[in-house]
Amino acid sequence: MINCPKCDNETRTSALQTAAGEVLLAGTLSTDPQPIVAQVCTACGYIELYAPQPLQHAEPEPATAEQQPVSPELAPAT
Numbered sequence: 001m002i003n004c005p006k007c008d009n010e011t012r013t014s015a016l017q018t019a020a021g022e023v024l025l026a027g028t029l030s031t032d033p034q035p036i037v038a039q040v041c042t043a044c045g046y047i048e049l050y051a052p053q054p055l056q057h058a059e060p061e062p063a064t065a066e067q068q069p070v071s072p073e074l075a076p077a078t
């Protein structure tokens with residue numbers, strides 16, 4: 001729980017929404033732009049902005065699989 005730094009009331013997690021979608025923060029903590037997290041005080045309306053949490057973007061990079069070249073040589077049957 002994050003309390004408001006102004007009045008010490010509860011804050012709610014929200015997001016910055018525009019008509020075009022969420023406001024993204026580009027490539028500081030992760031490679032892809034992620035939505036900015038807004039903590040909005042329920043009492044005074046103060047808003048704190050947080051960078052996207054890296055935990056929410058915990059998808060591992062797909063490791064390049066070992067690709068063995070397809071051998072054009074066909075083993076003789078006999």
Ligand SMILES: [Zn+2]
Pocket residue numbers: 004005006007008009041042043044045046
């Ligand atoms: Zn407040």
